[in-house]
Amino acid sequence: MSKSDRKKLAIVVQGGTMDKLYCAFILSSTAVAMDMETHLYFTFWGLNALVKGAMEKAGLPATYKHLEEQMKKNIKRINYPTPYEMLKRLKQSELFKIYACSPTMQMFNVKQENLIPEVDEIAGAATFLEIAAKADITLFI
Amino acid sequence: MSKSDRKKLAIVVQGGTMDKLYCAFILSSTAVAMDMETHLYFTFWGLNALVKGAMEKAGLPATYKHLEEQMKKNIKRINYPTPYEMLKRLKQSELFKIYACSPTMQMFNVKQENLIPEVDEIAGAATFLEIAAKADITLFI
Amino acid sequence: MSKSDRKKLAIVVQGGTMDKLYCAFILSSTAVAMDMETHLYFTFWGLNALVKGAMEKAGLPATYKHLEEQMKKNIKRINYPTPYEMLKRLKQSELFKIYACSPTMQMFNVKQENLIPEVDEIAGAATFLEIAAKADITLFI
Numbered sequence: 542m543s544k545s546d547r548k549k550l551a552i553v554v555q556g557g558t559m560d561k562l563y564c565a566f567i568l569s570s571t572a573v574a575m576d577m578e579t580h581l582y583f584t585f586w587g588l589n590a591l592v593k594g595a596m597e598k599a600g601l602p603a604t605y606k607h608l609e610e611q612m613k614k615n616i617k618r619i620n621y622p623t624p625y626e627m628l629k630r631l632k633q634s635e636l637f638k639i640y641a642c643s644p645t646m647q648m649f650n651v652k653q654e655n656l657i658p659e660v661d662e663i664a665g666a667a668t669f670l671e672i673a674a675k676a677d678i679t680l681f682i
Numbered sequence: 683m684s685k686s687d688r689k690k691l692a693i694v695v696q697g698g699t700m701d702k703l704y705c706a707f708i709l710s711s712t713a714v715a716m717d718m719e720t721h722l723y724f725t726f727w728g729l730n731a732l733v734k735g736a737m738e739k740a741g742l743p744a745t746y747k748h749l750e751e752q753m754k755k756n757i758k759r760i761n762y763p764t765p766y767e768m769l770k771r772l773k774q775s776e777l778f779k780i781y782a783c784s785p786t787m788q789m790f791n792v793k794q795e796n797l798i799p800e801v802d803e804i805a806g807a808a809t810f811l812e813i814a815a816k817a818d819i820t821l822f823i
Numbered sequence: 824m825s826k827s828d829r830k831k832l833a834i835v836v837q838g839g840t841m842d843k844l845y846c847a848f849i850l851s852s853t854a855v856a857m858d859m860e861t862h863l864y865f866t867f868w869g870l871n872a873l874v875k876g877a878m879e880k881a882g883l884p885a886t887y888k889h890l891e892e893q894m895k896k897n898i899k900r901i902n903y904p905t906p907y908e909m910l911k912r913l914k915q916s917e918l919f920k921i922y923a924c925s926p927t928m929q930m931f932n933v934k935q936e937n938l939i940p941e942v943d944e945i946a947g948a949a950t951f952l953e954i955a956a957k958a959d960i961t962l963f964i
Contacts, residue, residue: 548815550811551960552822553846553850553962555842555843555846555964558886560696560726560727561696563726564694564696564725564726564822567785567807568694568807568810568811570807571806571807571808571811572811574808575808575811575812577811577815584846585842585845585846586842586887602743602744602884602885602886603743603744603745603884603885603886604699604743604744604745604885605727612789612790615789615790615791616789619788619789621789644849647901648894648897648898648901648903649894649897650897665853666849666850666852666853667853667856667857669850670832670850670853670854670857670859670960671857673959673960674830674859674959674960676960677814677815678692678811678814678815678817678820679820679960679961679962680694680820680821680822680962681822681834681846681962681963681964682696682822689956691952693963701837701867701868702837704867705835705837705866705867705963708926708948709835709948709951709952711948712947712948712949712952713952715949716949716952716953718952718956743884743885744884744885744886745840745884745885745886746868753930753931756930756931756932757930760929760930762930818955818956819833819952819955819956819958819961820961821835821961821962821963822963823837823963
């Protein structure tokens, strides 16, 4: 399919907890399997999850903290990939791009060398809005 | 109005707390009143709220837990419907459909017979993305 | 650029914590700088943040509460505007409009005179859905 005919999915990933990361990556995996261009713009807690070593430690939000251990066990039992494993598989697709929010990096004092190598581009909100304005589906997770 | 002319609203309901459920159902009620097709895809905590008996127990998230009792009292005082009452009213419209996320059911070990009868379809993310790609409004709640 | 050619951004601001408000206002500032019409519909905790004096007290959600003091210090150190300062700057643009959700006001017993003067309109969900159905980007924050 030619680039211009492809459907496009654009997501702001603001959350950094396991449940939000799974939502972003499950939607992305399905989207690339459907031949959709998929763009994830990581900001705030999502950006912090792109710091080396952070995604492996992601847990559940305060409201659901008591379910965290059980959920992690279930995921292992059914051999479900971790969020970071899903991200690495997604990177095998040319349709998938991830962006790190530069204002968040300034706000949280995160340097480029602290980010995982899977990041495609460090960008401001204008980059996301330009992509999103042409996308068929836009979400804020 | 013919099916193809109708505006479409597609929402991922990831949250399962009372505030998120109200947002999803208030937007849905307004949308069907405006003759819009309305599709809600319940995943994660949203899916867990579709388990029989769960929606009636939905409360506020940790950040706002201290306001829960007062909010429930206010809602009763002004005779506002509960989230489940709103869902049942919405089901009277042919424009309203709800989907239960099958990967979440596997992750949380939820069986079909545990879900409330209002669910229209158990479906994977591809079903949502196909609907959302044709929708006029897409949201993640 | 003529009104009809302009790209449109429509956001439901449901969150009232500092991280969600920053996301809404940073996206909005960038959007108006890109000559996009920007519509923010404040509901639930977002609506509560429009009560006089409330936005100045907005903090982080329970999951990230322990980072609140440090984040506020960082923001001061880099001379980043507060959420309310951002909102007031945004109001200088004719492209930016904010709406207060009337059902939420009823639910939380908030009166019009309690709201900050920057609110453009008190409106129900139908107003948001009409704008969103014509928008290029729709988000729920």
